[in-house]
Amino acid sequence: MSDPIMVDVGLLVVGSRCAKSLSAALASASKQVTGRLYVRICSGVDLREVMPKVYVEASRVCDFLDVRVLIDESSTRVFDRIFADGDDIATQSSHAHRPYRSVVLGGTFDRLHNGHKVLLSAAILATSERIVCGVTFGEMTHKKCLWELMEPLEVRQKAVKDFVEDVSNKVRCEVHSISDAFGPSIVDPDLEAIIVSQETRRGGHAVNEQRKKRGLSTLIIEEVRLLEGEDKVLGENKISSSARRRALLGTIRRPLRINAGSFPRPFVIGLTGGIASGKSNAAKVLARNKCEVSIYRSRIKIASLSESKISSMLISL
Structure with missing residues (x-):
């Protein structure tokens, strides 16, 4: 049997049967998609429960592929190939209850990976109107491992906004550049909740202290468990921006330019x-x-x- 023709954009439909074998379904679909693989969670399957599992398995079996779980799907989206079990229902999972109108979160968001996608997706599922996202720059990034290899601020901001607007056509995403630990989270009176990870939970409490000082309402702290992928050699999380920057070591970062005669002496x-x-x-x-x-x-x-x-x-x- 000849190999299937590769396509750029695919859709994996996850119904009750497929949800029990996500790893195999993702591995199979990834062999036929080169660009981006979208995942639609069908009705009868809990989107909030399955969404992070999709990203966990994607990091394990097809980390090279840009996998995105659709939350509010546009009816005009076109896919080159659809992967679906015949018994799965093609309608998207319902998730009408969204407790907040405006939520806030922040981070470096360098080389947007599946952990970032879980955090941003949780923010989308928590709000009916607006996400305010702070993206750090300057001295705020210099404590990160190999910060010198971090993407430019504009690239990171665009990646966040593009992802949110790609997987949801109902939520508005406002991206801010922040040079401190707070950004808009301590001055925006319309915010209702802050999305944090276990690592940044203390930052959520610090935000509320600053809001109290300014006479603003405190935010509900919604903690999201991020993906785990232990690196047994270096003892760090493989599903992380720092791990991706480390993987760049030893690669050519800019074209080699040779100007004959510019250095006449030996090196x-x-x-x-x-x-x-x-x-x-x-x-x-x-x-x-x-x-x-x-x-x-x-x-x-x-x-x-x-x-x-x-x-x-x-x-x-």
Whole structure:
């Protein structure tokens, strides 16, 4: 049997039967979709319960794919392929009760991942009108692991707004850039609840203290349990922005530009890094190309090489 033709956008319909085998359904659909896989939760299936499970399984079996659970589906959306069990009901799950008109949440939202999608989806399911989302920048991001590799603020803000408006056509998303821990959460009088994770619950209480000082109503704290994916090697959450930034280490971040003659003198290069980071292998390649290699304790220094020669060897690495 020949392989199925790949499509860019697919829809996985999750009814009562499919909900019991999400992992297999996602794995099968992901083999035929290259761009984005939407998931429709049918009536008879609890959207609030199944939504986070979809993202958990997606992180496990098809983390390379942009999976999105539809909450308020547009009737005009077009899919290249639909994956559905014949016994599943195609109508979307009903979730009319939304306790708040306006909710707030915040974060860095770097490289929007499935944990972010759970948090934002929980915010959508909690409000009937408006989500206010603060996206951190500047010094607020500098405590994050490898913050230097973080996406620009504008990219992160757009990702948040695009996601909310993509999975829901009923909720308005207001995105604010914030340079402190509070942003609009302590000045907006119309807010009713704050969406937090276990990690940021203390921040929710801090917001309420600031609102009290300003004579504003306190917010209901709605805690969302985020996805877990333990990294047994580094002891961190694999479903995280920091893990994704760590995966970028060693990749080319910008095109290599070679300007012949701009550096007439030989290069002196220092190789440094953690254990098993590749220093020795890089030094061996350079040594084979007639570089002078010197080892100073844990540091390796390579000298006497022209720019063009260095450039060609770095490309080969």
